[in-house]
Amino acid sequence: LYSGGLTNIVLPTAAALGTAGMGELAATNTCHDRQALFFRVRRVPLSQPLDTDGDGLDDVFELRHQPTFNPLDPSDGTQFIAAYHPTEILDGDPLSPVINADIGPFSKAGANTFPIGESGKTIQHPLRFKRVVWSLLETSQGVYDFSQFDSELAIARSATGLVWWAVYNMKGAGANSGTWVPPYLAVAPYGQMVNGTWLPDFENAFFKARFAALIQAISNRYAHDPRVYAFDMRAWGPYGENNTWRGPNNNLPPYSVSDQTKRFYIDLYRSAFPRQQLFVMIDDLYTVNYILNLSSTAQPKPIGLRADSWGNSSLDSYPAQFAAAYPASSALLNDRWKVAPVGGEPWGVGGTTASLFLAQMSRHHAALMANGNLGSPSDWSSSDQAAFRAAFATVGYRFAISEVTAPRSVRAGGGLRLTVSWLNRGVTPSYRPWRVEWRLYDWKGTLTWSAPSATDLHAVLPSTTALTVTDTYALPAIAAGCYTLRLAVVDPEGTIGPMALAAYGRVPDGSYNLNTNGGAVWIDVLPYSPARRSESATERLTHHENSSHKNSWAALLDARKAEGLHPD
Incomplete structure (x- = not known):
């Protein structure tokens, strides 16, 4: 209810919640020195309440909690607020870094290569990354052994932690790397042995079907376990990193993977692990562009990005390389960290610069970083070790x-x-x-x-x-x-x-x-x-108009004593 002159009916005078039948608005706050007074009624939806007195509490809330609050009294929203x-905890404090299972530096195969936090202090992170090769998971066609995953999951349960897993179907591209596929697939026409290294035929229909069966079997066993936090979407190329590197001295023959097959592997993981945080390796530009442009309906949980080249200058050149190939998606790549985690691991000894590794944590918004590939502390100077500790303390939110x-x-x-x-x-x-x-x-x-x-x-x-x-x-x-x-x-x-x-x-x-x-x-x-209609001493104080009492803690204690209450 508003009151005022004929052309200026703007003063809030009363407020009440609507009723199904006859309602009443009683003008008690007119503050007008005039003989003729006019009124205006305004109907306001409960779902869009006003804050008439500007005290930070909406009118509906205050009307529902009278007499403690009054929608026309601005003072009741700020009484006795402290x-x-x-x-x-600042970086460098004994309790730094702040450790949480879903973010930060994580243990690669349970190892803590470097102390994280203050110098000399080792902290076991509750997120464990485990990669298992296909040949150890499927001992013969359709026969699975998930004991390694079970073991990791048991450790996570006991430590109130999480796990992040990956399945590899190919080892490195160097000579004599052996085979990581089950024996029944380590024969033609499902691939070829080249200089002691098995190169799978990632396009072969039977190979793809058997890999899909493996991923589905893992999904059936673990996808509903909330401790299985993340899964790498590895499927083709050395270490499943989505590239066609041929190894030192071109050890492997040229080979390629079609865009259709790339989508097949990505969609396989998306279907199998809808609740897990998925990560895709950034090596293949087409694959990254594909996942960046998935709609929120098609992929409710945005897929994260993983690079295993942190600390190397190649990571800094990647955004420009991607933008040159897919300019329309460049902004999506640059802003991906805002909706999905970005992480991975250092390049390794010989390819990682400690100071650059530290700078890249904030430059590329690293959310999760493995502490592997760094050899031993003796491989690095004291300043390098300090940079690594600072980098691991920087990762993620704080x-x-x-x-x-x-x-x-x-x-x-x-x-x-x-x-x-x-x-x-x-x-x-x-x-x-x-x-x-x-x-x-x-x-x-x-x-x-x-x-x-x-x-x-x-x-x-x-x-x-x-x-x-x-x-x-x-x-x-x-x-x-x-x-x-x-x-x-x-x-x-x-x-x-x-x-x-x-x-x-x-x-x-x-x-x-x-x-x-x-x-x-x-x-x-x-x-x-x-x-009730009568106010207690405390409520009278709360609504008192004398500004000298409005923020007086001593006055509140006096009011409590007047009600017979202990002041403590």
Whole structure:
């Protein structure tokens, strides 16, 4: 309801939720010194509420939580609000890097070649990469042995971790590399032995059918296990890296793979592992262009990119090479890190420059990086080792909280507004659908209330500018008392533990205290009081017009004493 003069009916005067029958709007806030007063009624959809008093709480929320809130009182949204600033864990701190199973440096075959984090400290990452050759998985036609995968999965379960797998059907292109296909396929016409290396015929219909049967068998056994996080889409060329390299001194004869066959292998993996994070090797430009242009309907989870040449200058020249072949898709390639992870492993000793490896982490937004191919620490100088440690600490996201605001006091059954300001100090967003939760713990440490935040961490891109999210809730009628406010970032599937943030204050259940240096934030919950016409002393204070009382914590304590409540 608006009031005013005949040509200026703009002052909000009353508000009420609509009813099925006769409703009433009572003008109580006219503030007009005139004899003639005119009124205007406006109907507003519940799904598109206004914030008439501009206090950050929409009118529908405030109407549903009267008398604690009033849609025409701007002061009730800011009463007794305090700001807190959690202490951030910076790079180089003893707790750096921040380790999470879905991001960062990961173990290649369980090895930790280099310490990651502070010098001399080794951290076992909970993501394990395992590659298994086809001949070990299929001992004879249609007979499978998945014991290696089972073993890795058991380790992941015991460590609350994840696995990333790959299947190889060809070894390297050098001489005497042997064969990685089952014996029944290591005969003509399914390929040829050249200088001691088996070169499969990747176009052969039977070869393709048997590889498809293998991938489907793996899918049937593991695709529904949430710990199987990722799968490489390896299918042709040396090490399945989607290239036709002939090896040193052209050890292998020229060979090619048709575009139709390239699509066949990609679509095979897409069909077999719809819930896993898939990665395609970037070597073949056609294949990369194909996956970049898949619609979100055809591929709901965007396919990630993998390069095994990090630390080498060839990786920096790749975007220009791709743009020359597929200019219309160049922007899709450059922005791929925003929707899907980019990762891989270093080129290796002799092809990796440590300082370049470090620079490429942020330049190409590395999300996952294997710690293999680097030999031993003695192969590198102390400055190179420091660069590797810094690079592994840089990989992936790194979420910090710059500020939290919360009321010092709320009433059980009333409204609760909380804000959190997020910073991403890393180089990628989060690609997993993490859920941010607010939690209240009673004086015994028992979780009493929790609710999801509207925060979407995938939208928190690397930036020096914080993204602030405001959440409003109707607090249930919990017992009065002093509660600790914490925040947790949890895996909706419950597969892995709560996310590690770049913040002090983590407690055993994975949630975080939100004050400086890991200290607690306390909220005083007042007794539940059903809506009534008479206001309590605390509510009178909340709606008091005297500005000297509006932000007075001492005045709130006096009000609690007037109600016969303990001020603590």
